[in-house]
Amino acid sequence: MPTLDLHHAHAWDVSPTEAVAIQRELAPLVREAPLDFDAVRTVAGLDVSVRDDRVRAAVVVYDVRAKAVVDQAIWEGPTPFPYVPGLLSFREVPAILPALEQLRALPDVYMLDAQGRAHPRRFGLACHLGVLLDAPALGVAKSILVGRVEGELGEAKGSGAPLVHKGETVGVALRTRERVKPVYVSVGHRVTLRDAGRLALRLAVKYKLPQPTHLAHRLSYRGEL
């Protein structure tokens, strides 16, 4: 059971207004850095499902070299915060942290089923978790929160097009499967957009979502793999 050491810890029992203030306070702490792929052995996929006022966070640790799940955990509890576009982390992080504490060991990279910097205040769920743990994190979302895809996105697997918001490239629309709707990848923390896209594409071998996120979604929704 790893002991999570939270950097920049803060209260979670806050109002939407206070939540926005916290995001503006932490957003400047997001760092972009190249990912040392040779040092990446495990990537954790995270997802949270909701049913009957209860949230269930699931974590699946995927070994990139063995191409297999090496650990998993689930945590369920009361829904702590309503769903408010732009404030998703205040609803999901309180469930994700206790789930992570159940792992045998923490992963090298965190992959979230949400946005990172492709957020109105450049501080989506992937950034929030990344900054709190001060670890590499990226967001792989199924739809757009803010911004628009510029240019044409090819139909071939691996095609990409920038996701731009207010003149700033905040992410990339990435086609992980031919003729299938793309996923939207963005920086969470300590990774570059380029590397985040590479990792997402590399791990999306069977479904449009990368294996870690796909499996975490399955575990969260069904309660088992």
Added chain:
DNA sequence: GCGACAG
């Protein structure tokens, strides 16, 4: 003021 809006 009106519409958009991760999960």
Added chain:
DNA sequence: ATCTTGTCGC
């Protein structure tokens, strides 16, 4: 996110 069967297309 969740409610839910079959159906069209690759």
